[in-house]
Amino acid sequence: MNPRVEKHKAQANFTRYRGQPGGHYESYFLRANHPQKKEAFWIRYTIYSPRHAPEKALGELWAIWFDGHTGKHVAIKQEFPINRSEYHAYHFSLDFNGALLNDHEARGSIDAGGKTISWELHYKGNEETLFLFPLSAYELPWPKAKSLVPKPLASFSGHIEVNGTKHIVDGWIGSQNHNWGERHTDEYAWGQVAGFDNAPDSFLEVGSGKINLPFGIKTPYLTPLVLRHRGHEYALNNWHEIVLARAELNGFMWRFSTENSEVKIEGKIEAKVDDFVGLTYYNPPGGVKYCLNSKIASCYLKLTEKGRLGLSHELYTKHRAAFEILTDNPNHGVKMYI
Amino acid sequence: MQEKVVVLTGAAGGIGSYLASYFAQAHAQLALIDVNKERLEELKTRLLKYSAPLRIYVVDQRNKKEVFDTAQKILEDFGKIDILINNAGIGFHASLAETNLQDWENLLAVNFWGPLYFIYAFLPQMQKNGGHIVNITSGQVFFRIPTWGAYTVTKTALATFSDILRSELRKDKILVTTVYPYMVNTGFYRNIEADTLGSELMLKLLPLYSQKPEKVAQIIFEAIQERKEVEMVHPLNTVGKYLRLNPFLSQLFDLVAFYALAGLPSADNLPFWQRLTELSLLFTEKLPPIGFEIEEIMIGEHEFVDQEGKLPIEFRVRWGATNLFHYANPFHPDFLKSKLQGFVSVGGLCENVPCEGFLKLNYFSDQTIRYDFSFTASGERWDFLGTKKQIYPWNLPWSHTTLFGELRRRSDGKLISRSVMHFPPESAMEFLRSLRFA
Numbered sequence: 202m203n204p205r206v207e208k209h210k211a212q213a214n215f216t217r218y219r220g221q222p223g224g225h226y227e228s229y230f231l232r233a234n235h236p237q238k239k240e241a242f243w244i245r246y247t248i249y250s251p252r253h254a255p256e257k258a259l260g261e262l263w264a265i266w267f268d269g270h271t272g273k274h275v276a277i278k279q280e281f282p283i284n285r286s287e288y289h290a291y292h293f294s295l296d297f298n299g300a301l302l303n304d305h306e307a308r309g310s311i312d313a314g315g316k317t318i319s320w321e322l323h324y325k326g327n328e329e330t331l332f333l334f335p336l337s338a339y340e341l342p343w344p345k346a347k348s349l350v351p352k353p354l355a356s357f358s359g360h361i362e363v364n365g366t367k368h369i370v371d372g373w374i375g376s377q378n379h380n381w382g383e384r385h386t387d388e389y390a391w392g393q394v395a396g397f398d399n400a401p402d403s404f405l406e407v408g409s410g411k412i413n414l415p416f417g418i419k420t421p422y423l424t425p426l427v428l429r430h431r432g433h434e435y436a437l438n439n440w441h442e443i444v445l446a447r448a449e450l451n452g453f454m455w456r457f458s459t460e461n462s463e464v465k466i467e468g469k470i471e472a473k474v475d476d477f478v479g480l481t482y483y484n485p486p487g488g489v490k491y492c493l494n495s496k497i498a499s500c501y502l503k504l505t506e507k508g509r510l511g512l513s514h515e516l517y518t519k520h521r522a523a524f525e526i527l528t529d530n531p532n533h534g535v536k537m538y539i
Numbered sequence: 540m541q542e543k544v545v546v547l548t549g550a551a552g553g554i555g556s557y558l559a560s561y562f563a564q565a566h567a568q569l570a571l572i573d574v575n576k577e578r579l580e581e582l583k584t585r586l587l588k589y590s591a592p593l594r595i596y597v598v599d600q601r602n603k604k605e606v607f608d609t610a611q612k613i614l615e616d617f618g619k620i621d622i623l624i625n626n627a628g629i630g631f632h633a634s635l636a637e638t639n640l641q642d643w644e645n646l647l648a649v650n651f652w653g654p655l656y657f658i659y660a661f662l663p664q665m666q667k668n669g670g671h672i673v674n675i676t677s678g679q680v681f682f683r684i685p686t687w688g689a690y691t692v693t694k695t696a697l698a699t700f701s702d703i704l705r706s707e708l709r710k711d712k713i714l715v716t717t718v719y720p721y722m723v724n725t726g727f728y729r730n731i732e733a734d735t736l737g738s739e740l741m742l743k744l745l746p747l748y749s750q751k752p753e754k755v756a757q758i759i760f761e762a763i764q765e766r767k768e769v770e771m772v773h774p775l776n777t778v779g780k781y782l783r784l785n786p787f788l789s790q791l792f793d794l795v796a797f798y799a800l801a802g803l804p805s806a807d808n809l810p811f812w813q814r815l816t817e818l819s820l821l822f823t824e825k826l827p828p829i830g831f832e833i834e835e836i837m838i839g840e841h842e843f844v845d846q847e848g849k850l851p852i853e854f855r856v857r858w859g860a861t862n863l864f865h866y867a868n869p870f871h872p873d874f875l876k877s878k879l880q881g882f883v884s885v886g887g888l889c890e891n892v893p894c895e896g897f898l899k900l901n902y903f904s905d906q907t908i909r910y911d912f913s914f915t916a917s918g919e920r921w922d923f924l925g926t927k928k929q930i931y932p933w934n935l936p937w938s939h940t941t942l943f944g945e946l947r948r949r950s951d952g953k954l955i956s957r958s959v960m961h962f963p964p965e966s967a968m969e970f971l972r973s974l975r976f977a
Binding site for chain 1: 838839840847848849850851853886927928929934937938940941943959961963965
């Protein structure tokens with residue numbers, strides 16, 4: 202029993218927003234994929250507080266229904282003053298303008314711009330909290346943006362109603378996630394797979410971020426990766442592993458490769474342009490970021506165990522990967538929904 | 540390990556239960572032996588989650604017939620054995636002059652004859668098929684510390700037997716491993732009464748220099764996996780072993796050890812101790828006692844064991860001592876123990892109800908801080924036991940600020956909920972300002 206790890210697990214979903222004047226964003230999101238079909242949902246509860254103006258803080262509700270068969274995705278967002286949001290520093294229970302979220306259920310609806318999405322979901326899972334970064338990253342001011350997965354491989358049941366069409370959610374596998382920070386990472390690609398097609402109990406969380414330095418210099422991609430596979434957690438997220446990992450983003454195809462003394466993991470996550478939904482995120486220091494969001498991407502992963510005569514495992518999913526790209530470039534080519 | 544049948548004696552004790560856990564995780568087939576039926580059954584329940592095939596046998600290993608009958612039963616149940624671990628043993632603390640013959644007989648029966656019975660009971664089968672015998676002796680073999688004489692003799696006998704057996708059984712493809720645990724912080728030392736200042740200090744400070752049973756079990760498990768002939772467990776045992784080779788250093792060590800542990804009079808008879816006691820009386824009786832009080836908040840989440848979903852939990856309590864001298868005196872019963880009272884809110888059960896109990900800082904025994912209080916809600920009495928765990932200087936920011944709690948109903952002792960609570964950093968100043976001396 203390591204009290205440091207246990208403390209971080211217990212606090213994984215506590216709200217970090219305290220009206221910080223330096224700016225803050227904080228998101229709780231749920232996502233899951235249909236067991237067979239190319240369909241997925243993404244529901245996000247967000248606090249946005251601009252730098253030097255905490256009085257202008259907002260609560261936000263986001264929802265996307267991904268339909269990979271027709272390409273007719275539905276995305277919707279609602280904003281409201283922060284005082285219509287309830288959250289707690291030492292207990293995970295949100296009430297955002299009537300939309301509820303806690304450690305086992307989510308209920309709410311958004312009605313905006315002539316579109317509606319409502320959800321009534323129950324979720325559960327026995328997996329331990331997954332930390333994308335080393336624990337020190339959650340204790341220190343840097344990195345400015347923190348991310349973790351309190352409930353990986355969560356099983357969802359209930360329903361989502363999209364513009365009057367009810368979709369039954371029965372045993373969809375996904376995750377409950379939490380991220381926060383003073384500002385968004387300047388540029389990133391993020392991926393997650395909750396159950397591969399050929400390894401339904403495996404879970405991948407990976408990100409590649411670039412950070413702006415003074416004089417217009419950017420860091421290369423910094424890539425933490427955590428893979429849970431066959432009862433083992435391969436956490437390639439020490440600071441030196443993050444720096445030494447390689448990543449490349451070409452359009453909507455992201456390749457990464459990382460290793461330590463135990464294992465080498467190479468992967469590719471990609472999606473068609475039509476499988477993305479373009480979103481506009483407010484950035485607490487000012488300006489906006491474009492989030493190109495797909496929850497029906499493909500992922501291929503090769504894991505080579507160095508200590509076992511180079512035995513390798515290949516994991517893949519055709520359309521169950523989450524793939525997000527955050528960019529400042531407005532000419533990204535993805536249809537903007539919000 | 541999946542194919543191996545492992546017989547483990549003393550399985551329900553400190554090192555034994557952790558060893559059993561390691562072998563169960565490795566999916567070995569386990570024959571777990573102990574004299575304590577209740578604890579053996581508890582262990583079996585704890586190990587069920589590993590789905591390892593296991594059986595338990597209640598045996599008093601002083602009884603030759605019981606041991607041989609059990610060995611026969613194990614061979615019938617499992618068909619063979621691969622590894623025999625002679626782990627069971629008892630401690631004994633007294634000078635040789637004060638050790639009576641009955642003590643000797645009992646010690647020899649458990650620590651020497653018991654392992655021999657098991658070895659001879661399984662030897663015919665092992666001589667046919669090969670095997671591995673592991674004898675857990677003691678680092679005392681090298682130190683031969685005064686007041687531990689009888690215990691050391693039994694363990695030295697077992698160690699010597701083990702070493703000779705190794706040479707003799709090599710031809711039968713039987714490996715014999717001798718293990719020398721260093722001082723292990725288990726119940727082993729709990730019943731020992733210290734009658735000198737040296738032995739009192741030795742026992743008081745045990746957690747600071749001893750090894751934890753889980754660590755020792757891990758070392759032994761790995762030594763068995765690596766098929767080592769000798770496992771020294773701790774570097775100090777190696778130091779002790781080579782100390783014995785140098786007559787001058789060896790005698791010097793014995794002299795110092797004897798003076799420290801047996802030569803010094805009882806603490807109560809030492810002049811400076813008497814002065815200290817007088818000083819204590821001056822503080823406690825002639826001067827008004829100096830006490831302190833501080834207010835602490837802990838806040839977090841709890842979950843009822845039979846209901847899904849976490850709920851908030853919080854308490855605000857004042858704790859302190861009426862006599863700081865007693866509180867800071869390691870030899871006083873109230874050492875680092877204080878009364879506690881305040882208010883507690885438990886989501887789904889009660890809000891801001893009065894609570895009272897004790898707070899005990901067990902820094903030097905099991906590295907915990909315990910919040911033990913009770914309260915009344917919904918017409919019932921409830922007992923809360925919260926523990927801050929693994930308190931070490933290097934992890935204070937986490938260990939001191941995180942409380943793992945269990946709530947039980949007083950009437951039937953049933954566990955109702957589990958919680959994790961935190962000391963809110965924003966309350967740190969309020970906490971410090973609340974300190975009052977009286």
